[in-house]
Amino acid sequence: MSESANLFRSGYIVDRRQDYVWFLGLPIAALVFAFVSGQYLPGAALAAIALWVTVPHHFVTWLRVYGSPGEFVRFKERFIWGPVLLIGFCYLLLHYAPLSLVLIVTLWDHQHSLMQQYGFARVYDFKAKTGSPSTANFDLAFSWVFFVNMLVVSPLFSTLWVRMLHEWHVPISAAGVQVVHQVSWGITIVYGIVWLGHIAWTLRQGYALNPIKYAFLGVSYFLWYFTSFTTEYLLVFAVAHRIMHGVQYIVMVYYYNRHKVERGISDSTVISFLTKRGNVKAFLLMCGAYALVFHALSEGHVRDFGFGIVGFNANFDLFSYSLLSSFALIHYYYDAFIWKVRKKDVQESL
């Protein structure tokens, strides 16, 4: 009993109950919902998920970085110039080289998705004080190898990347694709064995493991692999993935902000109000309000409020549309440096 307790030590991102709901149960519920959507709901279901989940998950990033003077000042120049540059960048690319924008957004989105699950895995080890010093590197490699393998070999994504290569006039033959598939599976199987070997080594060295982290990684990768291998309907993958990614992110940031307030290290009255016990509804309402404003912006409805001054130009439609990509890129960009589990100021609020 005590030996197994030494080998396995559970630690949670929020607490036992919340983690079971949001980090272990939600992916399964998202999977079921996605398959039901694919069967019974129209294609517009994906747009609704984007509006009610993906867009609010961007909002919580803005809330964290712009809602707190202390957070804002840490990377002030990036928080000011980043949006300006990325909005201009996306608009110009959409105008002059749309395939380049699609490629950048797609690749960064995938990197961002795998890094989020990796980041949560780091939090699990941090909270439970588990894993060896090399675990982070092995988990990072695991995330890259397994996620990229899914993109390379699954029928859903193979169809997309083969088509994209042809769009870039880099034609690949069917035999070439099969070789790529085999190489990818080879690398993944070999690395899977190495990763498991490292886990065994970690235990032998006397370091404990957090079983919740492995359950979390298992359920996340199950969602991705299952949807990309069993359906050709992109909506099913996208709905399941967006629910898991967006909701888990919102939960993570909500509790991060709340811990900050509870531990007396928050300097923001807005965040203090929104994370106060009993104010979850206010927080969700703000997320919903933001989604509506963003929807009006990205759909070009702002034109109707502009007295003919805003949106008079024919390129306004293109600009509105480019906001979908630019806000996503700003979110990926910020997330690349605001979440570093090794940083002390981040650790304090986890």
Added chain:
Amino acid sequence: MRYLRSFKLLFLIVAIGVLLAYVERERTSEYGHLSERTHARGHPVLKGESLEDVARVLLTLYPEGAQPNLLMGTALAEKGELRAARVHLEKALEADRHNQQLLFLYARLLLDMGEEETKVQVIVDELRRLFPRSRQTVEEYFSRASKGKLSFEDGVY
């Protein structure tokens, strides 16, 4: 210098974007393998030989797949080979009945092949039900294309 270093990731992304944009524009003008964008929210897509090439590769890999069959159906329809296109589109529909482009193309193809209006109407109604956002455009298009033979009642969906 420290100030500029803090933007390193941003500069990298912009540099990659500029490089990709240069390659994209070069390739597009050199090979002419992409169709022009038709509206602000559309993207250039493969056409002609290039479309048939990618469809052939994907059909070898996934002969029953919706996308490969849709791409081949589109390529053949573009060439005017409507019968062959229909076979592929019907195969694609067996795998995925939720694809807007597929349903639209199939309905258009049936119309061009002189099929009965009731057959076409079923597909167009499916389009209207699954994609309510573009319902009006679809109704106008098919009403015009069928010379008024297809009719759409308000409030059906």
